[in-house]
Amino acid sequence: MSALERMTERDLQIIKECLDAAVNGPFFPDWEFHTLMGFTRDEIAAMKASWPTTSDPDEQDDAVNNVLNMLLGYPHGYDSRWHEYSAATPAQIARTLARWRGDEHFDGTVKGTFTRLR
Template identity: 45%
Template sequence: MENISDFQVFRESLVAAARGPFFPDWEFHALFGLERAEVEFIADSLTPSTPLTGDVALALNNAMVNLLGYPHGQDAAWPQWLSATPAELEAIFSRWQASGNEA
């Protein structure tokens, strides 16, 4: 892994979830608890100093969980949206969960 930061992967996960081919519109709200436009707004506004709480934590948690576990069938599209491999995303997600900041 090239020195990608957790922040970069957080932002990429949100962008991939909101704009990528991974989640159908009809199921998006059920998977995320937020509308696609809300996740897109969070992705666009995320900065390294953004508190990872509330809807930001919800969007981030659900983006990573669903990118890793939802049967999206878009493995070939993954590298177009995320610089982290699934294993790297899982490690970053686990580290974030262990920090106590998850939704």
């Protein structure tokens, strides 16, 4: 079963909101975006625009993994602005990320954040 097939409609909405937050929000500085995500801001924006359709499932898999992972684990300092981009809580995003990855549990430690990087 693919990651997309494991997602609920709410999961798909959460992921789209997270893609938008990564692209349009204050969470990741331009100079560090590609290093954190493995993709440019424009590449993530294009994925968001066609979400959930993709011509490259492997690329989409890595992008979704990295965006959700970095929103949860990168110390961006903008937690108070999260509600401007998504109604999902960090716990809901963590559950969505775990389902996306096919993991039984979400490791919220720093080690877990680095282990999930792709």
